[in-house]
Amino acid sequence: MLSIQNLHVQVEEKEILKGINLEVKPGELHVIMGRNGTGKSTLANVLAGRDKYTVPQGNITFNNESLLDKTPEDRACSGLFLSFQYPVAIPGVNNMYFLKAAVNAIRKSRGQDEMDAIDFLAMVREKLKEVALDESFIHRPVNDGFSGGEKKRNEILQMITLEPQLSILDETDSGLDIDALKIVAQGVNDYRSPERSFILITHYQRILNYMQPDFVHVLMNGKLVKSGTMELANELEEKGYSWIEKELTAAD
Amino acid sequence: MENEIIKKSIAEEYKYGFETKVAQDTFPPGLDEGVIRALSDIKGEPEWLLEWRLKAYHHWLNMKEPTWAKVHYPPIDYQSISYYSAPKKKTLNSLDEVDPEILDTYNKLGIPLDEQKMLAGVAVDAVFDSVSVATTFKDTLKKAGVIFCSFSEAVKDHPELVQKYLGSVVPYTDNFYATLNSAVFSDGSFVYIPKGVRCPMELSTYFRINAANTGQFERTLIVADEGSHVSYLEGCTAPMRDENQLHAAVVELVALGNAEIKYSTVQNWYPGDKEGKGGIYNFVTKRGACRGDKSKISWTQVETGSAITWKYPSCILQGNDSVGEFYSVALTNNFQQADTGTKMIHLGKNTKSTIISKGISAGKGQQTYRGEVKIMKSAENSRNFSQCDSILIGDECGAHTFPYIDVRNSTAQMEHEATTSNIGEDQLFYCNQRGISTEDAVSLIVNGFCKEVFKELPMEFAVEAQKLMEVSLEGAVG
Structure with missing residues (x-):
């Protein structure tokens, strides 16, 4: 589904990613872990099409189409979703109105009819239950005055409403208390299916107590230096990152 | 990113830019006493009105054009403007007598002038260049005792009302443009709502400048007698022309005890092209007097048109417990300039005013909010709330805020909030990532x-205003 080959990424001439390779197949959940500033969010933003990055080398394909030439909205319409680390507030714009505009933009790109307000509300009511939010939530302005937990739950609400094939969750777990964390994890678990894939970017092993990843990768110095399964995550939790650094130095 | 996108921007096409081919009676350009006498004569005006015009004219001769507004334009040659232009065929009694070409124009503008099509229940007075061509729904209004007619008709049919209230809110000495208007105003609308009457429908005037090189100087006077209520809408468009055209209107509102006037404007005069050529100079004086206790005047304006806007709809809160409101959205794109705001003058006790101003600048547009809140000594326990927000799209436009506050009574409560923000790259990217195109995201x-x-x-206007914003912002980003 997603194939990243030898991806190099620069911001203002500084190289952040130095040759990433990653294959994500339908149904898989990949976890990318790493310290602060290792380029985890850069990877998420490049996948979503943020334009302050340059890609001097490498390639990304999504469903066998090259992703890098597409606009962010085309990527979204083709089924790629980014749950933002810092969701953006849009004062004055009703959350429901925003979500409906997004659903209909995506439906339109697929040649489907736009949804009317009544059908849409009925659908969203169901989705709200899944993230344990009451209806007043969708009548508030987008992320404006939301608590940290509400913002992240709103991202998950958007995800399960827009029904993407690939969801990139950029530190969706950070800043959440344990209850909110469980709700978010549950939202993702319920949404998993053999067709849908995930890339979960995180600092902590904590959220993995509630999810079953297929692969765990460590991002360090702009590269995915180590890949494994849940056991790797447990090892990181126990020993931190420095042992990997030592391994790498030894290998040099 | 925004930079590049904005540089690619394409100015929106102004869809009201057509010209109507209709025979016109137009005065040659120029202004002197003779022109004013001729104008007054054509309209068959009484002596007192001619005298009032002449007093205004002589006063105007000694006035200087104001330069304090934050707008720039080459000097206007007031002798190159024609001060009267009217469709040739005399029209007045019914819609059948209106030139079909003009009716066609109003149809293009989407004004339901034809009573058959008037489902919305809006009574319309349409002012084409200098004269009022038709007022619909006359009979229904008559039954309610409401007078809604062209200014010229009011002078003929209700001279006592006109004489009593004309210039009572905006005196002929008020300011350069209002004084000029007092001398040369050609027509406009007149509304009188009798005591205790709630006007049974929205009243509406549509203004259109058609002829080249003419100025439009209309005058609106609305009087709401005790305990009455009226909602009045005003819309404006003009053809696309390379020259600038002057529009200097005056609007006076009078609300007596317990009366309420709601005045809404959607101003979409031709803004000029994307290089800043042409467009209307909109120099307008609007003021309302809350004369009686517990009266209320509410101004709502959506200003998207005109090359230059100079306009401060204001309220004089004379009556105790009277209320003044000002709600404004002003948008400047390309080379448009707007200096707009309000004045709230508190005289009565327990008077209350609210100001909500939203400015949007895009392209090379320049926008100024200028407001004055004055609490006079007599205004015990008065309150004002002001909120002025500006949003900038791109980095070549500007937003400026000049709030003046003058409080002479220590019991007053004042609140002022102001914000300026950009439509951020973050917001646009967030919308894009959810599948929403940049243009849709901006709107x-x-x-x-x-x-x-x-x-x-009012509902129909709110929908129109939203569409208008979309059209006016087309090409502002992406």
Whole structure:
């Protein structure tokens, strides 16, 4: 589904990613872990099409189409979703109105009819239950005055409403208390299916107590230096990152 | 990113830019006493009105054009303007007598002038260049005792009302443009709502400048007698022309005890092209007097047109417990300039005013909010709340705020909030990532920004205003 080959990424001439390779197949959940500033969010933003990055080398394909030439909205319409680390507030714009505009933009790109307000509300009511939010939530302005937990739950609400094939969750777990964390994890678990894939970017092993990843990768110095399964995550939790650094130095 | 996108921007096409081919009676350009006498004569005006015009004219000769507004334009040659232009065929009694070409124009503008099509229940007075061509729904209004007619008709049929209130809110000495208007105003609308009457429908005037090289100087006078209520809408468009055209209107509102006037404007005069050529100079004086106790005047304006806007709809709160409101959305794109705001003058006790101003600048547009809140000594326990927000799209436009506050009574409560923000790259990217195109994202964000004001507009106008914002912002980003 997603194939990243030898991806190099620069911001203002500084190289952040130095040759990433990653294959994500339908149904898989990949976890990318790493310290602060290792380029985890850069990877998420490049996948979503943020334009302050340059890609001097490498390639990304999504469903066998090259992703890098597409606009962010085309990527979204083709089924790629980014749950933002810092969701953006849009004062004055009703959350429901925003979500409906997004659903209909995506439906339109697929040649489907736009949804009317009544059908849409009925659908969203169901989705709200899944993230344990009451209806007043969708009548508030987008992320404006939301608590940290509400913002992240709103991202998950958007995800399960827009029904993407690939969801990139950029530190969706950070800043959440344990209850909110469980709700978010549950939202993702319920949404998993053999067709849908995930890339979960995180600092902590904590959220993995509630999810079953297929692969765990460590991002360090702009590269995915180590890949494994849940056991790797447990090892990181126990020993931190420095042992990997030592391994790498030894290998040099 | 925004930079590049904005540089690619394409100015919106102004869809009201057509010209109507209709025979016109037009005065040659120029202004002197003879022109004013001729104008007054054509309209068969009484002596007192001619004298009032002449007093204004002589006063105007000694006045200087104001230069304090933050707008720039080459000097206007007042002798090159024609001060009267009217469709040739005399029209007045019924719609059948209106030139079909003009009716066609109003149809293009989407004004339901034809009573058959008037499902919305809006009574319309349409002012074409200098004269009022038709007022619909006359009979229904008559039954309610409401007078809604062209200014010229009012002078003929209700001279006592006109004489009593004309210039009572905006005196002929008020300011350069208002004084010029007092000398040369050609027509406009007149409304009188009798005591205790709630006007059974929205009243509406549509203004259109058609002829080249003419100025439009209309005058609106609305009097709401004790305990009455009226909602009045005003819309404006003009053809596309390379020259600038002057529009200097005066609007006077009088609300007596317990009366309420709601005045809404959607101003979409031709803004000029994307290089800043042409467009209307909109120099307008609007003022309302809350004369009686517990009266209320509410101004709502959506200003998207005109090359230059100079306009401060104001309220004089004379009556105790009277209320003044000003809700404004102003948008400047390309080379448009707007210096707009309000004045709230508190005289009565327990008077209350609210100001909500939303400015949007895009392209090379320059926008100024200028407001004055004055609490006089007599205004015990008065309150004002002001909120002035500006949003900038791109980095070549400007937003400026000049709030003047003058409090002479220590029991007053004042609140002022102001914000300036950009439509951020972050917001646009967030919308894009959810599948929403940049253009749709801009209109989504701007509409959200303007929501507090749009909700004050009558329903049909709110929809029109939203569409207008979209068209006016086309090409501002992406």
